[in-house]
Amino acid sequence: VAMNYRGPFRVRADRNRPDPEILHPNDAIVRVTRSCICGSDLHLYHGLVPDTRVGMTFGHEFTGIVEEVGPGVKNLKPGDHVLVPFNIACGTCPFCRQELYGNCHESNAEATAVGGIFGYSHTAGGFDGGQAEYVRVPYADVGPTIIPPGMDLDDAVLLTDVVPTGYQAAEMAGIKTGDTVVVFGAGPIGIMAAKCAWLFGAGRVIIIDHIEYRLDFARTYAQCEAYNFKSLGDPVLFIKKTTDYFGADVCIDAVGCEAEGSTMQTITGRKLMLQSGAATALHWAINGVKKGGVVSIVGVYGPTGNLIPIGNVLNKGLTIRANQASVKRLLPRLIEHVQAGRLDPKGLITHRVPLEEVSDAYHIFSRKLDNCIKTILIPST
Ligand code: NAD
Ligand code: ZN
Numbered sequence: 001v002a003m004n005y006r007g008p009f010r011v012r013a014d015r016n017r018p019d020p021e022i023l024h025p026n027d028a029i030v031r032v033t034r035s036c037i038c039g040s041d042l043h044l045y046h047g048l049v050p051d052t053r054v055g056m057t058f059g060h061e062f063t064g065i066v067e068e069v070g071p072g073v074k075n076l077k078p079g080d081h082v083l084v085p086f087n088i089a090c091g092t093c094p095f096c097r098q099e100l101y102g103n104c105h106e107s108n109a110e111a112t113a114v115g116g117i118f119g120y121s122h123t124a125g126g127f128d129g130g131q132a133e134y135v136r137v138p139y140a141d142v143g144p145t146i147i148p149p150g151m152d153l154d155d156a157v158l159l160t161d162v163v164p165t166g167y168q169a170a171e172m173a174g175i176k177t178g179d180t181v182v183v184f185g186a187g188p189i190g191i192m193a194a195k196c197a198w199l200f201g202a203g204r205v206i207i208i209d210h211i212e213y214r215l216d217f218a219r220t221y222a223q224c225e226a227y228n229f230k231s232l233g234d235p236v237l238f239i240k241k242t243t244d245y246f247g248a249d250v251c252i253d254a255v256g257c258e259a260e261g262s263t264m265q266t267i268t269g270r271k272l273m274l275q276s277g278a279a280t281a282l283h284w285a286i287n288g289v290k291k292g293g294v295v296s297i298v299g300v301y302g303p304t305g306n307l308i309p310i311g312n313v314l315n316k317g318l319t320i321r322a323n324q325a326s327v328k329r330l331l332p333r334l335i336e337h338v339q340a341g342r343l344d345p346k347g348l349i350t351h352r353v354p355l356e357e358v359s360d361a362y363h364i365f366s367r368k369l370d371n372c373i374k375t376i377l378i379p380s381t
């Protein structure tokens with residue numbers, strides 16, 4: 001059984017897909033034990049990522065047991081239980097050597113900008129993903145990491161993306177002790193970014209969304225302030241007022257290209273998506289941060305062109321930092337944070353769904369029904 005993309009808003013469980021095979025000496029075949037649906041999958045599901053081909057299996061967040069390894073694989077053996085970073089990285093190119101594993105030069109043969117990503121369209125290499133019983137893992141000596149003994153699989157699977165992405169959002173923001181941090185988006189990524197902001201010494205953490213159950217969840221889980229932008233009026237004015245008109249020290253965009261309230265027209269070509277108009281959350285971040293402040297972007301914009309208020313970026317002397325998370329770089333310290341109880345990834349999981357019901361699971365997560373924060377798909381094997 002494997003998730004199968006049939007076109008925008010249509011996914012199904014395919015019972016007849018042949019299991020993947022070793023195609024290269026450095027491949028491994030992994031039998032999936034957990035996989036997640038991510039906000040990034042929604043951009044695919046909504047048909048907003050170019051070159052998302054019918055028939056593809058999504059899923060870039062998964063754990064599993066190594067079933068078979070190619071003759072070139074040295075660090076893994078059948079039976080190992082691994083968590084697999086969402087980035088596919090060769091480990092040896094100039095970017096991997098700088099630990100920019102999200103920017104690998106080799107793993108995405110038709111590279112546009114990003115390196116390879118499991119189950120993330122042909123703009124990210126065209127690799128099938130882990131919302132399946134079995135998945136082919138290229139460069140198996142580089143990404144897959146043995147799950148530490150005693151670690152809950154639900155924690156492990158969130159170390160493949162949500163925790164490193166939330167953490168890197170806070171890290172890129174360069175938070176200093178006492179800083180006021182504003183996070184846009186109270187999905188799993190924004191909530192984790194808010195939680196991690198405290199680890200960097202934030203003095204005040206504010207999250208902004210418009211879905212009440214997510215704001216409630218964020219208040220409890222990340223012990224932050226949480227506001228509904230629909231009742232704030234102008235979120236930028238609110239940020240100014242609450243910071244003595246200085247602006248936030250840092251703003252984090254954990255929303256991306258589908259920001260509610262945006263006036264964007266999307267033109268999707270084979271390799272490029274162009275959006276014209278305002279991406280609300282990113283504009284609020286740029287306009288709400290203080291002069292000399294930092295805007296950290298982890299929300300995904302696909303390979304897109306966007307209008308941003310670059311004049312304000314210049315006049316305010318802002319630093320903008322953005323990237324896909326470099327999962328492998330962050331894993332050692334994040335495993336420590338989880339083991340020490342400073343981070344509780346599995347606390348984000350609200351839904352556990354058999355892989356066969358993947359279609360319902362996408363519907364619920366996409367429409368933000370049933371108080372859904374994070375969904376885990378469980379294969380039956
Ligand atoms: P999600 O869909 O669960 O959450 C997005 C949240 O943003 C929703 O709660 C939504 O209501 C809120 N939102 C919409 N418009 C908003 C606005 N104008 N202002 C404030 N909030 C708004 O998704 P997620 O899993 O939390 O992922 C969030 C983003 O991070 C996505 O764009 C995803 O693609 C991206 N992402 C990036 C990386 C990376 O490595 N950079 C990794 C994982 C996910
Ligand atoms: Zn993800």
Ligand code: ZN
Nearest residue numbers: 090093096104
């Ligand atoms: Zn590389």
